Amino acid sequence: MDIGTGIAVGATIIGATGVTLRLLAAKSSYVEEKIFDLRKEHVNEQMRFLASNINGGFTKLDNSLTSLRKEIKSDIQNMHARIDDVLKAK
Secondary structure (H helix, E strand, O other), X not given: OOHHHHHHHHHHHHHHHHHXXXXXXXXXXXXXXXXXXXXXXXXXXXXXXXXXXXXXXHHHHHHHHHHHHHHHHHHHHHHHHHHHHHHHHO
């Protein structure tokens, strides 16, 4: 093999290596982007899930507090009625 052929083969190998590295970098970048998108979507799903649970929890808490307020109001009315009965009995 003469020097010219060696240089041509070497340049071809170097060129092919450069193209391969560029393709790998592009593929790597694409894969990283897809992984980032999947992670972002997963985080968004988790945030939506937590938000719905929190809202549901607050709704249940609000319903419980409303029920408790009604019970307390009823108990107070019953106490006032008993006090009135005691005062009338005197």
